[in-house]
Amino acid sequence: MPGQRPFEPYRDFDGEVRTTMAASTPSWPDPPPRRPGRPNVVVVLADDLGFSDIGCFGSEIPTPHLDATAAAGVRYANFRVTPLCSPTRAALMTGLNAHAAGIAFPTHIDPGFPGYRSELPLDQPVLPEIFRANGYATLMVGKWHLCKDEDFSEAGSRHNWPLQRGFDQYYGFLEALTDFHHPHRLIEGNSVVHVDEYPDDYYLTDDLTDRAVRMVREVRAADPDKPFFLYFSHGAVHAPMHAKAEDVARHRGRYDVGWDVVRQRRLARQIELGIMPEGTMLPERNGEDGLDVGPWDDLSATERRVHARQMEVYAAMVEAIDRSVGRLREVLAELGELDNTVIVFSSDNGAARLTDQNRPGPSWATRADTGTASYFGYMQNPDVCEIDERLPEILDRLGGPTTWPHYPRGWAMASNTPFRLYKFSTLRGGQQSPFVFSWPARFPDGGDVVRGQYTHITDVLPTLVDLLELEVPLAPAAVPGADPAGTSFAATLEQATAESAHGEQYTECVGNRAFYRDGWEAATVRRPLTPFEDETWQLFHDSDPTQAHDLADRHPEKVAELVAGFDRAARAHQVYPLDEGSGVKFLQRPPAPQPRPVRILAGTPTLERHRAGALVQGATWRVEVDWTYRPGDEGVLVAHGSQAAGYLVFVEDGALHYEHNDFGTPRRFGPLPLADGATGLELAVTTRAGRWDAVLRLGDGTTLDLPGLRRFGGFLPFEGIDVGICRRSPVSWELYRRRRSFPYTGEIRSATYHPDPDVAADLAARLAEARRLALDTQ
Numbered sequence: 126m127p128g129q130r131p132f133e134p135y136r137d138f139d140g141e142v143r144t145t146m147a148a149s150t151p152s153w154p155d156p157p158p159r160r161p162g163r164p165n166v167v168v169v170l171a172d173d174l175g176f177s178d179i180g181c182f183g184s185e186i187p188t189p190h191l192d193a194t195a196a197a198g199v200r201y202a203n204f205r206v207t208p209l210c211s212p213t214r215a216a217l218m219t220g221l222n223a224h225a226a227g228i229a230f231p232t233h234i235d236p237g238f239p240g241y242r243s244e245l246p247l248d249q250p251v252l253p254e255i256f257r258a259n260g261y262a263t264l265m266v267g268k269w270h271l272c273k274d275e276d277f278s279e280a281g282s283r284h285n286w287p288l289q290r291g292f293d294q295y296y297g298f299l300e301a302l303t304d305f306h307h308p309h310r311l312i313e314g315n316s317v318v319h320v321d322e323y324p325d326d327y328y329l330t331d332d333l334t335d336r337a338v339r340m341v342r343e344v345r346a347a348d349p350d351k352p353f354f355l356y357f358s359h360g361a362v363h364a365p366m367h368a369k370a371e372d373v374a375r376h377r378g379r380y381d382v383g384w385d386v387v388r389q390r391r392l393a394r395q396i397e398l399g400i401m402p403e404g405t406m407l408p409e410r411n412g413e414d415g416l417d418v419g420p421w422d423d424l425s426a427t428e429r430r431v432h433a434r435q436m437e438v439y440a441a442m443v444e445a446i447d448r449s450v451g452r453l454r455e456v457l458a459e460l461g462e463l464d465n466t467v468i469v470f471s472s473d474n475g476a477a478r479l480t481d482q483n484r485p486g487p488s489w490a491t492r493a494d495t496g497t498a499s500y501f502g503y504m505q506n507p508d509v510c511e512i513d514e515r516l517p518e519i520l521d522r523l524g525g526p527t528t529w530p531h532y533p534r535g536w537a538m539a540s541n542t543p544f545r546l547y548k549f550s551t552l553r554g555g556q557q558s559p560f561v562f563s564w565p566a567r568f569p570d571g572g573d574v575v576r577g578q579y580t581h582i583t584d585v586l587p588t589l590v591d592l593l594e595l596e597v598p599l600a601p602a603a604v605p606g607a608d609p610a611g612t613s614f615a616a617t618l619e620q621a622t623a624e625s626a627h628g629e630q631y632t633e634c635v636g637n638r639a640f641y642r643d644g645w646e647a648a649t650v651r652r653p654l655t656p657f658e659d660e661t662w663q664l665f666h667d668s669d670p671t672q673a674h675d676l677a678d679r680h681p682e683k684v685a686e687l688v689a690g691f692d693r694a695a696r697a698h699q700v701y702p703l704d705e706g707s708g709v710k711f712l713q714r715p716p717a718p719q720p721r722p723v724r725i726l727a728g729t730p731t732l733e734r735h736r737a738g739a740l741v742q743g744a745t746w747r748v749e750v751d752w753t754y755r756p757g758d759e760g761v762l763v764a765h766g767s768q769a770a771g772y773l774v775f776v777e778d779g780a781l782h783y784e785h786n787d788f789g790t791p792r793r794f795g796p797l798p799l800a801d802g803a804t805g806l807e808l809a810v811t812t813r814a815g816r817w818d819a820v821l822r823l824g825d826g827t828t829l830d831l832p833g834l835r836r837f838g839g840f841l842p843f844e845g846i847d848v849g850i851c852r853r854s855p856v857s858w859e860l861y862r863r864r865r866s867f868p869y870t871g872e873i874r875s876a877t878y879h880p881d882p883d884v885a886a887d888l889a890a891r892l893a894e895a896r897r898l899a900l901d902t903q
Contacts, residue, residue, distance in 0.1 A: 306367055754802065
């Protein structure tokens with residue numbers, strides 16, 4: 126046995142001669158290197174935050190703690206990210222371009238192309254692995270969104286969960302978004318946090334901040350010298366736009382002036398702050414088909430009131446992010462380590478308009494000129510803004526736990542001031558984010574400094590490695606990783622005149638393309654299902670930062686040069702094939718086993734929502750509940766979903782009830798009286814004309830018809846399946862207010878879901894049609 130010698134005799138204290146395995150000098154692995162005085166590193170990433178949404182970048186939203194961070198550091202006015210969430214996170218973690226990292230789209234797809242495999246490469250060291258190898262404690266809270274959706278469940282692989290990719294501690298959620306008042310699935314370490322009901326005053330941003338502060342205190346109490354790397358990946362301000370009522374109230378009336386005036390005021394402030402050069406002019410309102418915004422003054426009085434309140438909610442979410450940064454700065458100051466902590470702050474992409482230009486078919490907009498007011502169609506009814514008698518109720522609830530709101534794209538345009546378009550776009554509105562870098566101990570004279578050099582999210586990793594003199598370890602696969610695509614911007618932190626080392630950069634997102642080189646940028650605005658060769662490239666120069674003036678006709682040779690540059694970069698970084706908008710990427714997946722019945726025992730924690738959602742796809746499916754009713758028994762038998770959408774079956778007052786949450790509009794059926802000893806229950810669903818016709822059938826043959834129900838699919842229902850209880854966000858708010866999670870008091874043994882046996886054939890037919898559309902586009 127290594128490190129030990131054979132048995133040797135020795136004399137015990139009683140004089141007996143005995144033998145034992147005498148230990149030789151142990152051989153321990155070398156500990157990670159430790160350098161006294163190494164700085165802590167805190168990287169804070171907001172979600173869907175626009176370029177102008179914080180005070181030090183022009184916003185009217187009070188963000189004193191971010192402003193203080195910027196005042197002690199450097200702001201970058203030409204910092205680029207990818208126009209989408211998971212790709213930016215992958216580029217941050219690896220230093221690679223998103224396609225080269227295998228995550229060119231949110232990690233809910235795997236169509237078989239290297240750029241879209243939806244998980245971090247195992248042959249590339251990522252930021253927490255680098256910091257851990259250099260003696261840092263590695264901590265993370267918040268949104269991960271860097272592993273496949275089939276790995277979200279308890280039975281999924283954890284090889285790309287945060288702890289497996291270098292973090293010592295993790296608390297947050299693994300996917301794109303969650304409910305801020307009732308998170309659907311929190312993870313602590315490698316385990317699901319099991320919660321039946323959240324406190325009425327629960328708010329996710331505060332919870333994540335509490336945990337981040339606790340982690341920092343734990344590390345410092347355990348080791349006074351060990352530096353830490355904290356990655357705080359906010360869920361805010363991604364939809365649903367949820368905020369605390371007292372925070373919303375502080376912004377009351379702030380947005381009554383509308384998006385046109387807010388946009389003008391923000392640009393004026395940006396010029397004053399030096400973020401934008403003197404003479405910068407606002408481009409016209411976004412006018413691209415399906416992405417357009419109309420004048421605020423053209424809205425009705427009721428619409429203006431609703432849309433102003435939506436922006437008040439959004440501002441409250443931004444304020445909560447700032448308060449979170451303030452609490453981190455406070456604990457660092459208490460520890461005496463604020464000056465020797467690197468703080469990096471940015472956003473993963475530009476502000477988000479909800480209409481999805483990458484999906485063919487009707488827009489989700491309530492009005493063509495304002496965009497949608499809600500998420501997943503919640504409160505989507507275009508008449509809702511015209512029902513003046515309901516307006517006080519709507520305004521009071523907006524942003525609270527009974528809603529899933531989003532703001533119209535006019536506010537996204539204002540958030541991205543002064544740039545054009547939004548998240549998904551390769552114009553600067555989609556790919557330009559605020560960026561703050563602070564390290565007072567190293568750059569004590571950095572206050573109120575603005576840099577205009579081109580920098581990119583792929584530059585963050587090499588810059589930290591450069592400044593902190595970190596050793597880059599081998600990848601988990603024990604091979605050297607690829608060189609980062611980014612370059613260190615350390616020189617620009619100290620010298621205003623230092624040249625950007627990042628001379629060129631491609632960008633691609635859902636078929637939108639762009640290529641930057643030495644101050645020139647060419648870009649397209651994608652129309653799904655049109656041939657790529659028919660698209661028009663626009664051309665801009667850095668002297669026109671708002672991209673208001675297309676120079677393509679004046680400089681066709683420059684357009685040709687940049688288009689050729691895009692093609693070379695695309696071939697080098699796994700960009701092809703381009704996303705044509707047919708939906709192939711959602712349908713083409715690795716072979717999966719045929720759907721099988723799933724029996725869920727009563728008392729089982731919530732079945733994870735992706736696994737649960739697969740059980741209700743296809744044309745027909747059914748649920749069998751094994752239970753026995755006795756007089757006085759009551760509670761939920763089966764619940765699937767949340768306030769956003771879902772269905773549940775429950776017993777109350779001696780009768781059976783079914784409720785369908787149609788994107789916030791409840792439809793209740795019943796009562797179906799129950800006899801003593803009633804047993805057996807089946808919910809059978811058939812799809813007709815895009816809707817569900819269902820029957821609830823008791824064991825004695827008694828039935829309750831449930832016609833014309835909304836069919837759910839994709840992200841919905843947003844919570845999984847519960848048996849014998851309705852956990853966390855309720856399917857029925859009326860029921861929740863009276864009975865909370867309403868656990869069943871009688872005997873319930875299980876619920877068995879029988880998915881459609883022909884769902885694979887249905888998916889294959891849809892995939893064939895999508896492939897046909899895709900081939901017609903190329």
